[in-house]
Amino acid sequence: MKAEIITIGDELLIGQVVDTNSAWMAERLNECGIELFQITSVHDNREHIIAALDEAFSRADIVLTTGGLGPTKDDITKHVLCEYFGTHLIEDTRVREHIYDLYRERPDVLNRLTATQWLVPECAEILENRVGSAPLMVFRPGDKILASMPGVPYEMKIAMEEQILPYINGIQHSEVRIQHKTLQVNGIPESSLAILLEEYENSKPEYLHLAYLPKDGIIRLRLSSYGEATEAEMNEWFDRLKMLVADYMIADTDEPLEVIAGRWLQERGATIATAESCTGGKLASLLNRHSGSSAFYWGSIISYDNSVKERLLGVPSEMIKAHGVVSEAVVRQMADAVRKQIGTDYAIATSGVAGPSGGTPEKPVGTVWIAWTTPDGTSAECFHLGKLREQVTDRACQKALVGLIQILKHQQPVAKHQ
DSSP states (O other): OOOEEEEHHHHHTSSSSOOOHHHHHHHHHHHTTTTEEEEEEEEEHHHHHHHHHHHHHHHOOEEEEEESSSSSSSHHHHHHHHTTTTTEEEHHHHHHHHHHTTTTOGGGSTTTTTGGGGEEESSSSOOOTTSSSSOOEEOOTTEEEEEEEEESSHHHHHHHIIIIIHHHHHHHOOOOEEEEEEEEEEESSHHHHHHHHHHHHSSSOOTTTTEEEETEEEEEEEEEEEEOOOOHHHHHHHHHHHTTTTEEESSSSSOOOHHHHHHHHHTTTOOOOEETTTTHHHHHHHHOOOOOGTTTTEEEEOOHHHHHHHHOOOOHHHHHHOSSSSSHHHHEEEEEHHHHHHHOOOOEEEEEEOSSSOOOSSSOTTEEEEEEEEEEEEEEEEEESSSSSHHHHHHHHHHHHHHHHHHHTSSOOOOEEE
């Protein structure tokens, strides 16, 4: 089965809101064996929505829409869907009871506009929106499906997982199994990687597709099958791929670097802290952004100003004068000190020129020193990471995590803290 996503809302088209919903939905659909054919974003405009629906139904079996389900005048999706399917709004007592229960402790929300939320298209199947007031609507024109969901990401995700995907899985009988396997490599240019894998690409079956997805030095290699390969065959060719890139492979999963690093730390019973200058806490934010990070991430010292480096991390002012704050000597001291201060097994320190000002001929914008302290000692490396401030800090965090993963891969588990 093929699906299309239509995201509705002016805010998406003026850049005020970034569409993160579609990428998440695409992953879930693939897991169900449903191929996503196209993603379309449209204005809160009747003609635009109707044209998008016509085009989507001409290509897809399933159309998923998000957005435009609020109670205000600019939210027109429900009314347009009524017109499109030749129906009208009726009151749904179950939705009304749900809304009263949802806002039981907030009576000020129960006003005449909220009351429009329990008006639903007569021909639609209404599914429960456990966390919001906008009902989930499913239409069945012929042998096709349209499911309308809120655009708020947490509402949409719960709606998809608890209602929409189970509904679709209950009626689809596709034997097609979409499979994706992804690994990540670092330290080899994309063109050199393609040459390394040339024989592999020529010998694999045509129904297995290999994609190169480079970003800031990390290349994801995705092997895909759209129903033709067995699981055993997919595993065999993925194992061959891993052997060929073993010298460069960071992970054989498509996960964020901080998740991979966190898992390595947990498996070794190890903890980590950071001392950050140019990255300003961004590395700490990555390390603690996922559930369970308290098992390995203990804390950070954001030492942006030199006085903080001196007072909290013991960096001698003479060292800064002699080598500069962006130097191997300084980041080594920062990493060693934060590991000792917080009491962790590992530590990472960053210091650099993020720009756009502050660069010199010797240390131009984009120069970043990173140090890693481990139970076995400290190492440091200098990188040149571009000219744009956000690019420099993002890449610095990436380099820091890649270096940590490579270190952890080659070290034995540490003794657990008492």
